[in-house]
Amino acid sequence: MFQRHPQNPLIRPQDAAPSRPGFEVIGTFNAGAVVYQGETVLLVRVAERPVQNEAGGNQVLVPYYSPEGELVVREIRRDDPDFDTSDSRFVIHRHTGELFLTSISHLRLARSRNGVRFELEPAPWLKAGQAEEAFGVEDARITPVGNRYYVNYTAVSPLGIATGLVSTHDFAAVERHGIIFPPANRDVTLFPCQINGRYVCYHRPMPGMFGGYNIWMAESPDLRHWGNHRPVLRAQPGGWESGRVGGGAPPIWTERGWLSIYHAADRQDRYCLGVFLTPHDDPARVIARAREPIFQPEAPYEVEGFFGNVVFTCGVVLAGDTLRLYYGAADESVCLAEAPLAAVLDALA
Helix, strand or coil, X not given: CCEECCCCCCECHHHCCCCCCCEEEEEXXXXXXXXECCEEEEEEEEEEEECCCHHHCCEEEXXXXXXXXXXXXXXXXXXXXXXXXXXXXXXXXXXXCCEEECCEEEEEXXXXXXXXXXXXXXXXXXXXXXXXXXXXXXXXXXXXXXXEEEEEEXXXXXXXXXXXXXXXXXXXXXXXXXXXXXXXXXXXXXCCCCECCEEEEEEEECCCCCCCXXXXXXXXXXXXXXXEEEEEECCXXXXXXXXXXXXXXXXXXXXXXXXXXXXXECCCCCEEEEEEEECCCCXXXXXXXXXXXXXXXXXXXXXXXXXXXXXXXEEEXXXXXXXXXXXXXXXXXXXXXXXXXXXXXXCCC
């Protein structure tokens, strides 16, 4: 039902200048999306890494922010028996389990008058600013609430994977609200209004010994303090959502109920998108769910890339009766697909 835009990918790593000398951009993906003053605004996750010089082929460079807020690049030898350097995305200490990423992410603003041709700003809109973000900030979701835009994002550090929150009224000045969900939790999607007198969000805890990777709901009086947690959508045994499910774009109000586009992965880490519907007054109760993916990796730029077989959304814009789905392809680029809202609703069982 979704048609890929012929100009895909819209934003590629080569379209983004690195934020500092000696770094290279390896990913521009997983963008939050909203319409602001007639423009489509994206907050793009930009992943960059230190450039490896030719003489340093036996070393892995890992960037992170120190407690003092300075970016540090540590060199780890590939033949160091204490470290596992077999995965290009991270390095693990064999004895302590300490993990380092080989890239670091920030959020960067992009604007477009037509929702297709974007101008990406040269400097970060949001980068690590506290200890809980030492390995970077990732995967923004933008939700208009009243006269402000709330942006929740994944904060990564040696302490774990948490969820942070900032807000803005003009996408220039940014107010930080701190960590709203501690480790291990991510994929938060905020509702754009109060429901039964409370703010509501979906979130995805990542349990250890027991439980699966499922979507939960929480309530808040102020968007900062969250409680009354309960499960909403569970991963299914076998098939395209057997590994995990998690929030995608913030929920969209429709006449039939709240529409949520979410991501799911199977046991082989192939990521697809699904959709479910809840009543306007009870977002914890799923009343319809698509049995099959509404969007899955098929195009070459989705199947192959930094991490292939991945389509992942953080933002959907409703333009009239059309859903404009902005998604990350293969953890590498920003792409666009469109579908009639009615067709998406018809996919619900």
